[in-house]
Amino acid sequence: SQTIHQWPATLVQPVGSPLSLECTVEGTSNPNLYWYRQAAGRGLQLLFYSVGIGQISSEVPQNLSASRPQDRQFILSSKKLLLSDSGFYLCAWGEGGPFHNEQFFGPGTRLTVL
Amino acid sequence: EDKVVQSPLSLVVHEGDTVTLNCSYEVTNFRSLLWYKQEKKAPTFLFMLTSSGIEKKSGRLSSILDKKELFSILNITATQTGDSAIYLCALTRGGSNYKLTFGKGTLLTVNP
Structure with missing residues (x-):
C-alpha cells in the first residue's frame, strides 16, 4: 500500500531564515506530486505540482520554490522566509490518470515564521 | 477561473442529527x-x-452530484462526535494535470 511522509511535523523559524520541507511517497511509481498551503481561512491553495522528476509547475507567485530530485521525493524550499509564509503545508500524491483524480495527503508541516 | 463555494461555512448539531453540506462550483471542462x-x-x-445522479455511499455518509445545476451535497446521517x-x-x-481546486470547507461540530 502507498504511504506518504512529510517532515518535520512542526517548525518555528525566524524571518529571513531558509526553509526546506521534505515529502516522500512509498508504494507507487511516477506519481503526480503536489504542495498545498492551508492558511487560517481553511482553504487549501495549490502552490506547486510535478508530473515527473525535475518537472515543476508553479501555481502562484511567491517566496517559495519546489524541486523533485527523485521520482518519489518532493521538496519545498525558501531562501528567506517571510511572516506571510506561516501556515500548514501539505504534500499530496495522485496517480493522475483519467479515472483516478483523487489525491492523498501527507500529515503536513505546521510552519510558524516569527 | 474555477470556483468552489461551500455552505454553510460552519454548522453545530447534536449527536443523532442528519446534516447536509453543500458545494457549488463553476469550472470549464469539469472532470470530477x-x-x-x-x-x-x-x-x-x-x-x-x-456522473450526475449516482449516489456514492459509505456507511452513514453519502454524496451526489448534479452537473446540470453545478452542485454536490454531502449527507451525514445519525451524526456522531467523531464526525466533527x-x-x-x-x-x-480536464487538461489540468488533475490539480484540485478547493472550497474553503464547512466546519461541522457535533455535540454530545
Whole structure:
C-alpha cells in the first residue's frame, strides 16, 4: 500500500531564515506530486505540482520554490522566509490518470515564521 | 477561473442529527468533484463523483452530484462526535494535470 511522509511535523523559524520541507511517497511509481498551503481561512491553495522528476509547475507567485530530485521525493524550499509564509503545508500524491483524480495527503508541516 | 463555494461555512448539531453540506462550483471542462474530511491534520479522501445522479455511499455518509445545476451535497446521517471535522469539496478539470481546486470547507461540530 502507498504511504506518504512529510517532515518535520512542526517548525518555528525566524524571518529571513531558509526553509526546506521534505515529502516522500512509498508504494507507487511516477506519481503526480503536489504542495498545498492551508492558511487560517481553511482553504487549501495549490502552490506547486510535478508530473515527473525535475518537472515543476508553479501555481502562484511567491517566496517559495519546489524541486523533485527523485521520482518519489518532493521538496519545498525558501531562501528567506517571510511572516506571510506561516501556515500548514501539505504534500499530496495522485496517480493522475483519467479515472483516478483523487489525491492523498501527507500529515503536513505546521510552519510558524516569527 | 474555477470556483468552489461551500455552505454553510460552519454548522453545530447534536449527536443523532442528519446534516447536509453543500458545494457549488463553476469550472470549464469539469472532470470530477471530490469530498475530503479534515480532522486535526491531513485531509482524508471520502468520495469522488463524476456522473450526475449516482449516489456514492459509505456507511452513514453519502454524496451526489448534479452537473446540470453545478452542485454536490454531502449527507451525514445519525451524526456522531467523531464526525466533527472540516469537510472540504474540491474539483478537477480536464487538461489540468488533475490539480484540485478547493472550497474553503464547512466546519461541522457535533455535540454530545
